[in-house]
Amino acid sequence: MSRKVTSEEKQFLESYRPGDYPRPSVTVDLVIFTIIDARLVVLLVKRKEHPFKGSWVVPGGFVRVGESANEQGEDLDAAAKRELAEETGLDPERVHVEQLATFGRAGRDPRMRVISVGYVALVRPDLAPIVKAGGDVSDVKWVSMDELKKLELGFDHREIVTTALTRIRAEVESSDVAFDLVPLTFTIPELRNVHAIVLDKDMDPGNFRRKFNRMLEDGLIEQAPGKRITTSKPATVYRFKRK
Amino acid sequence: MSRKVTSEEKQFLESYRPGDYPRPSVTVDLVIFTIIDARLVVLLVKRKEHPFKGSWVVPGGFVRVGESANEQGEDLDAAAKRELAEETGLDPERVHVEQLATFGRAGRDPRMRVISVGYVALVRPDLAPIVKAGGDVSDVKWVSMDELKKLELGFDHREIVTTALTRIRAEVESSDVAFDLVPLTFTIPELRNVHAIVLDKDMDPGNFRRKFNRMLEDGLIEQAPGKRITTSKPATVYRFKRK
DNA sequence: TAAATAGTGTCTATGAGACATTATGTA
DNA sequence: TACATAATGTCTCATAGACACTATTTA
Numbered sequence A, B: 001m002s003r004k005v006t007s008e009e010k011q012f013l014e015s016y017r018p019g020d021y022p023r024p025s026v027t028v029d030l031v032i033f034t035i036i037d038a039r040l041v042v043l044l045v046k047r048k049e050h051p052f053k054g055s056w057v058v059p060g061g062f063v064r065v066g067e068s069a070n071e072q073g074e075d076l077d078a079a080a081k082r083e084l085a086e087e088t089g090l091d092p093e094r095v096h097v098e099q100l101a102t103f104g105r106a107g108r109d110p111r112m113r114v115i116s117v118g119y120v121a122l123v124r125p126d127l128a129p130i131v132k133a134g135g136d137v138s139d140v141k142w143v144s145m146d147e148l149k150k151l152e153l154g155f156d157h158r159e160i161v162t163t164a165l166t167r168i169r170a171e172v173e174s175s176d177v178a179f180d181l182v183p184l185t186f187t188i189p190e191l192r193n194v195h196a197i198v199l200d201k202d203m204d205p206g207n208f209r210r211k212f213n214r215m216l217e218d219g220l221i222e223q224a225p226g227k228r229i230t231t232s233k234p235a236t237v238y239r240f241k242r243k
Numbered sequence C: 001t002a003a004a005t006a007g008t009g010t011c012t013a014t015g016a017g018a019c020a021t022t023a024t025g026t027a
Numbered sequence D: 001t002a003c004a005t006a007a008t009g010t011c012t013c014a015t016a017g018a019c020a021c022t023a024t025t026t027a
Helices: A007-015 A076-088 A145-150 A157-173 A177-181 A188-199 A205-217 B007-015 B076-088 B145-150 B157-173 B177-181 B188-199 B205-217
Strands: A025-036 A039-047 A060-062 A096-103 A114-122 A137-144 A221-228 A235-240 B025-036 B039-047 B060-062 B096-103 B114-122 B137-144 B221-228 B235-240
Touching (some): A025 A076, A025 A177, A039 A076, A039 A188, A076 A096, A096 A157, A114 A177, A137 A145, A157 A188, A177 A188, A188 A205, A188 A235, A205 A221, B025 B076, B025 B177, B039 B145, B076 B114, B096 B157, B114 B157, B157 B188, B188 B205, B188 B235
Antiparallel strands (some): A025 A039, A039 A137, A221 A235, B025 B060, B221 B235
16 A cells, blocks of 8 residues: 655645635435345435425435545545444444445535435344434434335435345345345245345245255355244254354 | 425525535546457556656546535536546547446545546447547556556556456446447457457357347347458348347 | 358256245144 | 145256357458
């Protein structure tokens, strides 16, 4: 990460003064998914202030930018994780967070030019996030994909959520990210259900098992001790293999 | 696009004054690919000024941000297309341009906090872009993937180019974007070559033809008049079906 | 006719989807 | 024993990779 900086460049940097042309505000907005009561849900907050006062939006906030060349503030990913922690109280290190896309249409915020870097977060359902209103937010709730259709979202957040949903569906279909939506230990039917819920279509038990077995053979998954107790035949319990 | 704005909100917006906390600069940086002499090449420019004076970087520039709530400046995509036109003289409407990812690590620009929205552009080789130095750039050139390895790139542009390359390879493998790297009319071997060049691996003629025939049946491609003249058996010429 | 490249066909392995069947626990 | 659900097996079809083979043009 260290590069050669000539004394000439050093001098340039010391005497550099940023121009005074206008700059945009930059926010991170988070589409936080989890599974509650066998439904895929997303976290929304209700705006307490204008603009879009009373509308539902996904949580987000301004990226903290430093005052000087040496103090440039927080990384984008760090801003996303900070917002996540503030909104859900969860440890960001235990949550899958990835950058989604950047939304920067002029006029998307009526106050001023705001460019939003969108993020997707996947919360394991067993972490049972406790959400609470606070700050510039009057209400917080988890909303299922069905309920979402009926809601009016502020700013361009409908587009952001739609993009996020498309993304995680693609990732679940390629058998990547579903693990971030399942408890630490899980049975095959449980994992299959998560796929079915996210993709919103039935999954054949036999066919899903085949995929599962391949992941077992590939060493991605291992059996965990115990069995899941149900009202009928107990299922074998598995877990992710720690890398 | 029109939403109800209460008179109360209107009043809020009129009296709204942005806070004076620091804002980042936002740039768009373009990874522009084309194919020249049967090699995948990317456009680089040489910096004439500090920082990274003399280093090669991908072209880019600041997003133009308006002064007021009503004049918010240009969209991100528009900024990318403007930069493309400025650097290559090409009509942006004839070039495939898509957003890649956003790079915003604190310290990535030693002058100040700069957040870069990366874009990928694919230029059809028959558009034969004429590139010329100008502005804050002392030199411009197309660089093959092999040559790229030996070059030292400024800022975090190595990471940006690597991310872009991964993206277009994934898109070509799913048979999407290769069409943007091929002339308006093309033969099967020509299209196969583009795939081979981008993916950097030989493609079997028979197997590739199968994929091609499926696209024909799907109505994606149609036969064009004439034959491609070579030193041996002429090949049938195809083109994209206009949607 | 030879050389070169376009174009075709075939064998095999793999994975997906549909669906029937067996196994093993609880009430 | 009845029932529920876990777990297994099988048939078919679509696609990918490897590779042998035929067709058509130019020199």
